[in-house]
Amino acid sequence: MDLSFMQATLLTLLGGLPLTLHLTASSILLGGAGALVLALMRTSGIVLLSAPARAYVFVFRGTPLLIQLFMIYYGLGQFRPALQDLGLWSFFRDPYFCAVLAMAMNTAAYSSEIIRGGLASVPPGALEAASACGMRPLMRLRRIVLPLAIRQALPAYGNELVLMAKATSxxxxxxxxxxTGLAGKMIAQTYRAVEIFACAGLIYLALTLILTRAVLLLEWWLSPRRPRRQPAPPTICTTGEPA
Structure with a gap:
């Protein structure tokens, strides 16, 4: 392998890293919000809410992300006149917005199942204690249910973050x-696929390493067994009276 060529290739591919990070962050934020809504709908016990959520999860988990991406970007282009009438054509003709929408909708389906598992793992005793303290349902959800559910779901959700970072390709x-787009362009110009894909793989490996370490750090911070700072003992004056 030509190390000087790989170094130049790595610098060129790093030019696409900001777009990769933007796609990852946007899809994760939007998909996380959608996943929380879907999980709450699934666990609501109301058929009118849980049935559409089940259908959504079934469709988006049962079809490949690539097909979903093509359906949104290429498929909706067939309805250009209707989208123009609704003022949505400027959104759906932009590949960036279509990519974010497709990835957010896809990760929302997967993440909702992760969050639903976290919600199901909340101990019933914690809910009973919160009710005994007079907490209303919304306060109980915000202060008891969600913190415990997030702590339980975080390891599995970390895997979903890594998958979405790689799905940006x-x-x-x-x-x-x-x-990956820059890598494909360079391969078409140089026909040196091994070196170029190796450099692209190194970038994704580094991104995955950062994401996994961040999730591990967050797990440690949320862990109930994390050592907490103890309050300092009161100082004693020379006269024998507490300060």
Whole structure:
């Protein structure tokens, strides 16, 4: 392998890293909000809410992300006149927005099941204690249920974050020049696939390492067994009276 070529390739591919990070962050934030709504709908016990959530999860977990991406970017283009009438064509003609929408909708389906598992793991005794203290349902959800559920779901959700970071490579199929898109462009110009894909893989490995370490740090911070800072003992004056 030509190390000087790989160094130049790595610097070129790093130019697509900001777009990769933007796609990852946007899809995770939007998908996380949607996942929480879907999980609450699934656990509501109301058929009118749980049934659409079940159908959504079934569809988006049962079809590949690449097909969903093509359906949104290429498929909706067939309805351009209707989208123009609704004022939505400027959104759906932009590949960035279509990629974010597809990935957010996909990760919302997977993450909702992770969050639902976390909600199911909340001990019933904690809910009974909160009710005995007079907490209303919304306060109980905010102060008891969600913190415990997030703590339980965080390890599995960390895997979903890594998968979404790598799934941004599919955005290159709709003309976005992120890391994989730049790699494909360079391969078409140089025909040196091994070195270029090796550099792209190193970038994704580094991104995955950062994400996994961040999740581990958050797990440690939320752990109930984390050592807490003890309050300092009161100082004693020379006269024998507490300060």
């Amino acid at each position: 599919l955005a290159s199929t709709i003309t976005l020049m992120e890391v």
